[in-house]
Amino acid sequence: MILYDFPSNISIKNVEFCAKESFMKQVHAYAAKAPDADLEPLMIERRDALANDVAIDILYCGVCHSDIHAKLNDWGNAKYPIVPGHEIIGRVTAVGDAVTAHKIGDLVGVGCMVDACLSCPTCGDHQEMYCENGSTSTYNSKDKHLGGHTYGGYSKHVVVRDHFVLRIPEHLETAAVAPLLCAGITTWSPLQHWNIKKGDKVGVIGLGGLGHMGIKFAHALGAETIMITTSPDKATDAKKLGADDVLISKNASEMQAHKGSFDFLLNTIPVKHDLNPYLQLLKRDSTMVLVGAIENLEPMHGANLILGRKSVAGSLIGGIKETQEMLDFCGEHNITCDVEMIDMQDINTAFKRVQSNDVKYRFVIDMQSL
């Protein structure tokens, strides 16, 4: 059993805890056992709720491109078997004695993190994703309770520290909320951090899971929202999502016409690409934020930053406080993701379709199918 394959540095306390089988339960999940293996059914253990824990029966889980990167070990840190999934929606089935913010029956969400130190200055600033002692990812991180590594939302049940459990507005379409926990907060957080407001001209680069939420949020915040894409055939969809206009980045004269005019660029391209044409779109003192490309980029020319005091920045998901603020904002403005529902058994096909950009704009797994 992989749960007893402890890393050498696990504490005696945890070993003792894990050895008490009564504190765990078996849960159905889908896992890949190697980078080139399909996902397939696997029974995993979940701990019973500790004092600060919330136990959740999972209703829906979004399929993020990161799930595929992780499964393929593209980032070199995958642990197998891997159970992906960090866009989780479910109902609370139990809470620990110290939990006050959630109760049995609540509709809740869990995103990319399930723990952090909550004591460092960065956690104190509500930026748990940058925790100075390392946050615990929903899957593929060291599991400090059970040993081994954490398992994600491609499963029937999960137990999560209360701080990392979000309240979900009941009136929204529940399945379509799931991707807000990653695609939503990843685009919301930079728009908030860089203070995007009514009247700003915002470009959203790339129309996928992240980009489609970037458009919805920038539009809802009152920005003049321009979809920037290589594909003219995405124009109609982009406008339905809230874009005021569409800029085709392969069209040199269109790019020239928009040169130096953007207050902010949200770059959701998930692969290696050339930043230079986009930097030329920025106004003086403006910023392009990367939220997708966790990989090497094409060489950037210094002049594109120096001439106009421009910036390229990055942003990783968002903190728990701002994730709740985003969910509340979505509740007020009736914002959800555009999703295509799948059964758990369809996941391997769904992965292939994500890789070929064949989804509008996020798959969500109906966990009843498992």
Place this chain on the structure above:
Amino acid sequence: MILYDFPSNISIKNVEFCAKESFMKQVHAYAAKAPDADLEPLMIERRDALANDVAIDILYCGVCHSDIHAKLNDWGNAKYPIVPGHEIIGRVTAVGDAVTAHKIGDLVGVGCMVDACLSCPTCGDHQEMYCENGSTSTYNSKDKHLGGHTYGGYSKHVVVRDHFVLRIPEHLETAAVAPLLCAGITTWSPLQHWNIKKGDKVGVIGLGGLGHMGIKFAHALGAETIMITTSPDKATDAKKLGADDVLISKNASEMQAHKGSFDFLLNTIPVKHDLNPYLQLLKRDSTMVLVGAIENLEPMHGANLILGRKSVAGSLIGGIKETQEMLDFCGEHNITCDVEMIDMQDINTAFKRVQSNDVKYRFVIDMQSL
């Protein structure tokens, strides 16, 4: 005569003006007639002072690495004959009727710009270097008065619009002030813009003309100032200049020890290089500013920005208002550049020595030699 080789778009008014030879005078200068030619003596014309002009006899002119790039046509926009020089110190010999800020006999400076529209929002923000209608560089820009292109400070005399003429503190070592007009403001401006203050940990990357001023300014502003260099033999000098410590960027364990600890990085490296090791030195939400490398950089990895919401920015010289503030600050704190004096006739040797980093830290031409 190149002065009559008007660009096609020059206005009739200027043509009429240029045709009146009595409004010009001949001035000794040093110029290159082609990228691969040495600089050599050349007589050039300067206009007489118009209503808003200040006429200046040049005492000293610094030798900036940009002078060499421009002469070699490295940026593809060189106009020949080229008279470089944008770190000019001199005495006022005449002022136009509308000039109130300067008078005959004043010690003044001229930096990288001699004109801008002064009517766009960017000029209104005192950021003339980013003028939306294009600022006029001290050399190699279109000369709207005489036609042809502007000539820089490798000459005996210059006439400049009053707004672009700086007051120089009389008590400083005059020759050592010259490089403040480019190397000084280029490092001062980002330290001000990013609000560097007492207690911040600031890294200055690269110890040349820019870097040595970056250290002096960061130290004078009260920052914990770390010189970051590939060369251990620069440590002693860096500490003399005001660095609290020296970090050798080739030393992996030293780099690891400083990881995630810097509030700000001032990157003065003038050539293509790898940004990634430096980005890992930054704290969350911190910025590295490029002021030297107006060229293609090595590929950057997106994770180095995304993990920690870090930024890479650029900054170009600085505005006239902040240049005067810098000069006043230098007057109060007795800050000048470390310079090596040369005669005008030594300029071609000096260029070669700059290219091989063989100068501490800026050559300044004594214009009496011309």
